[in-house]
Amino acid sequence: MDREVLMLHLRQAFGGTPAERRTVARAAGDLVDAGKLEDDLDVELTADVVLEQLSDAPEGTPAERWNWWMGALEASHGGYRQFRVTAWAEEE
Template sequence: MDREVLMLHLRQAFEGTPAERRTVARAAGDLADSGAFERDFDAELTADVLLEHLADAPGGGPAERWNWWMGALEASHGGYREFRITAWAE
């Protein structure tokens, strides 16, 4: 997953601060590198897939949407709690 491209897409879709977008992109890259999403869904985690899921969130910036999605994945499959975002530096 190209984190720079993802940060651009996050800005266009959900705004947020540069630090927030960078943190979400890093967490998404870590998730992609872990292979957990691919193993559980038999699909590659791409920026398009990620943006589609984040768009389902009830609102908020990129980090809030990311955490909402990680909570849903944790509830349905387990093992996603480690990818939640707790803070980012401005």
């Protein structure tokens, strides 16, 4: 997973702050490192897959959309709560 590419895609598609996009990209990287999505759904997590999944969310910022997706995965497979985004530091 190229986090820089993901952050660019997130900015173009959903806006949000740089810190928020960086935090979502970090969570996505953690999900890749854990191998959970690949184990559960046999899907390689790429920036394009993240963008596609977040596009299904009703609306919101990158973090809100990410958390919506993680909530759906938690409900269907369990074990995704740890990948939710709860806070990010804003740049000054």
